[in-house]
Every structure is written in C-alpha cells, then in structure tokens.
Amino acid sequence: MAAALAQGQGTRVGFYSYTCPYVESIVKETVTAHFNSNPTIAPGLLRMHFHDCFVRGCDASDLITGSSTERTAGPNSLLRGYEIIDDAKTRLEAACPGMVSCADIRALAVMPPNPI
Template sequence: MGFNCFGHGVLLITMLLAMAGSLVQGQGTRVGFYSRSCPRVESIVRSAVQSHFRSDPPLAPGLLRMHFHDCFVNGCDASILIDGAGTEKTAPPNILLRGYKVIDDAKTDET
C-alpha cells in the first residue's frame, strides 16, 4: 500500500482554510460572505482545489506557500495574483510559487 498524499493535502488545505478564516474574520469576511453576489463560490473553490489535488497532490504545500507569501508583505490582500512587472508576483522570492492554475480555474468556472 502506497503513501496517500491526497489525504494529507486535504488535511493541509482544511487547516489552511480554518487558519485563513480566523485571520480575516475581523475584516468582515466569513463563510457565506458572497452568498448574494456569488452564491456557489465555496463549492466552486472546493471543487477546483480538490480536482488539482487529485491530479497533483504535492500542490497543497504550494498553495500554502502562496498564501504565506501573499499575507507576509501587507496582509492577505491577494496582491500576489496581480500580473505585471514590479508586482509581488514577479518579485524574486515569489517567482517559483505554484498554484496560480488552481485559482485561475476557480475564477473561470461557470457551473
């Protein structure tokens, strides 16, 4: 029987989401925050993350690292996702970050 990285990835992302939820709670964000503007957002994101974790289990630490790099500079503001020269995304410590495809897939999901 082999080592099941996916199971550990699910645990890791669950911990990450719980941690992120507690960090942004004071800023007014919560589960259901987008219930009017995008009622399926939680299930869309969960589906995109699970799909990528199934096909690429080592991606879980990459998403955690991306979250850390985004929150480390000026707080959790998603600035790591901004394209262009001179952005956090192109800064030397962030060049090798993984996980952008997961976010792009979640953002383009039309189901």
C-alpha cells in the same frame, strides 16, 4: 488571513451566500480536481497564501502578472498554485460575474474542508 480575521475582516463561510451562493462549492471542486491530479500542489497553495496574507494583508497583489509585479519578485518567484486560482476565478466569473475577488478565492482555497 488570521490577521484579517482578527481585525473583523476577511472571508468566512457563507460570506457570499446571497451574491454568489455556489462560491464555496466551486472553489472546493476546483481545488479538489487540481489536488487529485497533483497532490503536491497543497503546500504550494499554503505558501502562496502565506506570502500574501502574512506580509502586508490579503490583497492578492502577487497574482497580478507583469514584468515588475510582486509575482516576479524574488521571494515570490517560486510560488506555485497560480493555475488553481485562475481556474477558480474563470469558473466563478461564469457563475457570478464580478462578485468574488481573487484574494477571497485564495482564502477559500486553503480553508477546510478543501483537501490541503
């Protein structure tokens, strides 16, 4: 995400204030709930974010499921935290259908004040 922000792009607090005003609280609640049940998930989320954003940009292409996708590629095969992003996406689709991308959800999940 640092690379994206350096180019003037990327998610920031308040980005969805008009289109989905509760996005940050929904992501925070989701991350906190998962973290409270399994604190070891924090490094998994950070690693997943790193694998996507610091290699080729934050496009969340490693979240796509399938037999020959980035998700199943060797370097990504041991990533953890997919269920948190999926859970947040489900909740956000109920609140704001079609508004928030998975890449933005993941970026928000690793931003302060989340518990990781």
